[in-house]
Amino acid sequence: xxxxxxxxxxxxxxxxxxxxxxxxxxxxxxxxxxxxxxxxxxxxxxxxxxxxxxxxxxxxxxxxxxxxxxxxxxxxxxxxxxxxxxxxxxxxxxxxxxxxxxxxxxxxxxxxxxxxxxxxx
Amino acid sequence: xxxxxxxxxxxxxxxxxxxxxxxxxxxxxxxxxxxxxxxxxxxxxxxxxxxxxxxxxxxxxxxxxxxxxxxxxxxxxxxxxxxxxxxxxxxxxxxxxxxxxxxxxxxxxxxxxxxxxxxxxxxxxxxxxxxxxxxxxxxxxxxxxxxxxxxxxxxxxxxxxxxxxxxxxxxxxxxxxxxxxxxxxxxxxxxxxxxxxxxxxxxxxxxxxxxxxxxxxxxxxxxxxxxxxxxxxxxxxxxxxxxxxxxxxxxxxxxxxxxxxxxxxxxxxxxxxxxxxxxxxxxxxxxxxxxxxxxxxxxxxxxxxxxxxxxxxxxxxxxxxxxxxxxxxx
Numbered sequence: 024x025x026x027x028x029x030x031x032x033x034x035x036x037x038x039x040x041x042x043x044x045x046x047x048x049x050x051x052x053x054x055x056x057x058x059x060x061x062x063x064x065x066x067x068x069x070x071x072x073x074x075x076x077x078x079x080x081x082x083x084x085x086x087x088x089x090x091x092x093x094x095x096x097x098x099x100x101x102x103x104x105x106x107x108x109x110x111x112x113x114x115x116x117x118x119x120x121x122x123x124x125x126x127x128x129x130x131x132x133x134x135x136x137x138x139x140x141x142x143x144x
Numbered sequence: 145x146x147x148x149x150x151x152x153x154x155x156x157x158x159x160x161x162x163x164x165x166x167x168x169x170x171x172x173x174x175x176x177x178x179x180x181x182x183x184x185x186x187x188x189x190x191x192x193x194x195x196x197x198x199x200x201x202x203x204x205x206x207x208x209x210x211x212x213x214x215x216x217x218x219x220x221x222x223x224x225x226x227x228x229x230x231x232x233x234x235x236x237x238x239x240x241x242x243x244x245x246x247x248x249x250x251x252x253x254x255x256x257x258x259x260x261x262x263x264x265x266x267x268x269x270x271x272x273x274x275x276x277x278x279x280x281x282x283x284x285x286x287x288x289x290x291x292x293x294x295x296x297x298x299x300x301x302x303x304x305x306x307x308x309x310x311x312x313x314x315x316x317x318x319x320x321x322x323x324x325x326x327x328x329x330x331x332x333x334x335x336x337x338x339x340x341x342x343x344x345x346x347x348x349x350x351x352x353x354x355x356x357x358x359x360x361x362x363x364x365x366x367x368x369x370x371x372x373x374x375x376x377x378x379x380x381x382x383x384x385x386x387x388x389x390x391x392x393x394x395x396x397x398x399x400x401x402x403x404x405x406x407x408x409x410x411x412x413x414x415x416x417x418x419x420x421x422x423x424x425x426x427x428x429x430x431x432x433x434x435x436x437x438x439x440x441x442x443x444x445x446x447x448x449x450x451x452x453x454x455x456x457x458x459x460x461x462x463x464x465x466x467x468x469x470x471x472x473x474x
Contacts, residue, residue, distance in 0.1 A: 032468050036305075080306075088231055100231055100308050108318050108458055109465035110231070112308040 030056075031082040031106050038134045039080070074122065077139040079104055079132040081111045087128050093121040101139060104132060119143045145209040146259070148292040149243070152201035154365075156274035157263060157282035157294075158407075159195035165269055166411040172391060173273040173281070176200075176254050176366060176407050176430030179315040179455060180218035180233075184258035186463040187215045187235035187312055189302065189470060194262035195272035197288065199255045200366075202248040206257075208238035212296060213260040213304070216244075217312070219252030219431060235466075236309025252316075252431040261299030277408070305469040312466075318458050321428065322451075324354075324441045331357060332432055334425040335443035335451065339393065339417035341378070349376040349400075353418055358402070358438045367408040369429065371438065375400025376418060386414040392421040394440075404429065424451035 034056060037045055045056045079085070083104040095101060095115040103110035115121075123140035126132055160181070161174025175181045175198055182192045202221065208214075215235035216223055223230045226242040238244065246255060265272050265283055274282025283292060304310060312318075322335045342350065352374040363370040376396045389395070393405045395415035404421060405413070406429060421429065422443055432438065443451075 029465070029468070032465065036468075088229075096228065098308065099228055100234075103231060103311060105313060107465055108313040108462040109469065110233075110311040110313060111469065112231075112306050112310065114306075114308045 030054075035081045035134055073143045075117055075119070075141050075143070076125075076137050077101070077113060077115060077141060079113065079126070079134060079136040079138055082106065082133050083111070083131070085126045085128065085130045085132050085138065086110065087124060087126070089121055091121055091124060095119055095121055095141060102126070113138060115139075115141055117141060117143065146212075146294045146296075147207045147209055148204075148288050148290055148294070149207055150203060150205040150290055151199075151288050152204075153287055154201050155197065155199045155204065155288045156276060156286075157195050157265065157288070158198045158273045159271055160193040161273055161407065162269050162271040162275075162281075166388065169411050170269065170275070170278075171409050171411050172407065173271070173275055174407055175256065175273075177218050177256065177315075177427040178430075179319075179427045179459070180254070180256045180431075181258065182459050183233060183312045183315060183462060184215035184217040184235070184256050186459055187217075187233075187310065187466050188213055188258060188260045189463075189467060190258065190260065190262055190299075192459065192463075194258060195265070195282070196256040196258040196263075197294075199246060199257070200253060202246055204246045206244050208240065208242050208244070209293075210240045211237065213237045213302070213309075214244075215258045216246075216255060217258070217314075218255040219249035220314070221246040221249045221255050223247075223255075231311055233314045234309060234311040235304070237304065237307075249433075253433045254430055259296045260302070261297040264295040264297045301473050302470040303473055305471060310466060310469050312462050315427065315455075315458065316431070319454055322425070322441045322443070324439050326355075327439050328357070328437070331437045331439050332428060333439045333441055334421050334428055335447065336394065336419040336421045336440045337443055337445065337448065339419050341384075341416035342418055344378045344380065344382065344416065345396070345418055346377055346379045349374075349378075349418075352376060353394075353402075354440055354442055358440070360432050360434050360436045360438060362434045364434050365408075366406060367410075368403050368405045369432070371402045371404065373401070376402060378416065382416075384414050384416060386412045389413045389417070390420070392423060392426050393417050394419040394421065406430070422448040422451060424448060424455055
């Protein structure tokens with residue numbers, strides 16, 4: 024009843040909204056999604072206060088848009104995560120310099136996979 | 145409301161074109177890259193054939209005078225919304241006062257701007273495409289000029305799930321081009337089927353059509369592309385009456401240098417036709433700038449239909465997934 028892409032969007036939506044369990048019934052089919060224990064939807068922050076780690080907010084294939092050294096403004100799109108032909112943005116929440124790329128181009132990432140480190144200006 | 149601040153000539157409003165008026169001498173018109181227009185509409189939840197602005201010359205600058213969701217698809221330009229870089233094939237929301245700037249494309253030739261709800265211009269003969277030569281359709285029947293103000297039609301208001309919006313895998317990445325055995329790096333490949341007069345060309349010319357590169361010359365525009373390469377010759381010269389032609393047809397005038405008729409093709413023509421580029425590959429031609437090199441690959445009707453289905457599947461999946469990433473608001 025759902026394609027893998029649609030399923031991953033549902034899972035991402037559950038995680039984002041803190042939904043632990045979801046059951047969908049349609050005709051004779053039932054799909055039940057249960058969140059795995061220990062998955063925490065908060066962004067890990069590195070011990071040095073001046074750098075911030077940006078993590079994936081969706082499940083899919085990573086496309087990098089920026090290179091190390093890029094000067095970023097808060098709200099800039101630095102990458103996208105694709106489910107099928109749809110690409111969702113990875114946004115820098117702060118202004119700063121992109122100092123490390125932790126994800127690889129075309130890597131399959133999950134919610135919470137660390138992707139970038141940004142140093143405050 | 146969108147105000148055009150800066151635009152070179154020849155940028156027009158286009159949709160999927162006028163169908164059914166060729167008998168009156170009115171060709172189809174419409175966008176040169178149908179997939180890009182339809183992908184933009186899919187990202188926004190519009191009808192697939194909503195009109196968009198086709199930009200083929202740059203730089204372009206415009207200002208959104210009220211908040212609106214829009215998509216920018218087609219050629220990969222360095223595009224900035226209020227100074228912020230937008231990825232190619234991206235839909236997002238502009239705030240009132242935001243400026244959008246597009247520079248010459250790094251890849252491709254034509255960029256498309258679509259807006260949620262579509263542009264508010266009347267349909268003329270069933271289409272919002274600009275028919276520039278006869279001055280009707282689109283925005284006052286003419287190309288865009290600085291100072292033009294375009295409004296969008298009302299639609300069900302929505303928000304993007306991700307505040308930065310969302311995008312699509314560009315058609316060039318999502319739908320792989322056909323290949324030919326011996327093509328060189330950077331050559332574009334399109335599929336074609338032989339046309340009515342194919343057999344009247346000599347064998348050497350028929351081989352050259354499929355086996356040699358063709359250069360897109362500077363005499364190429366929305367009406368058609370003039371190619372240069374090995375001259376194509378017919379075994380016997382026959383007088384031909386003018387007959388109906390369609391976008392994609394590859395004609396061979398007496399010079400032997402082929403012409404591909406495109407969006408603004410006349411409804412009839414008299415040159416012999418050696419082949420027709422399949423409908424599913426016409427959008428690739430729309431993204432080829434003059435100076436590009438082109439190869440033709442023989443294609444069966446079955447393959448042509450399969451190529452059409454592949455494009456339909458890309459658009460349908462995009463539309464469905466994008467629908468999950470927008471919320472309607474009351």
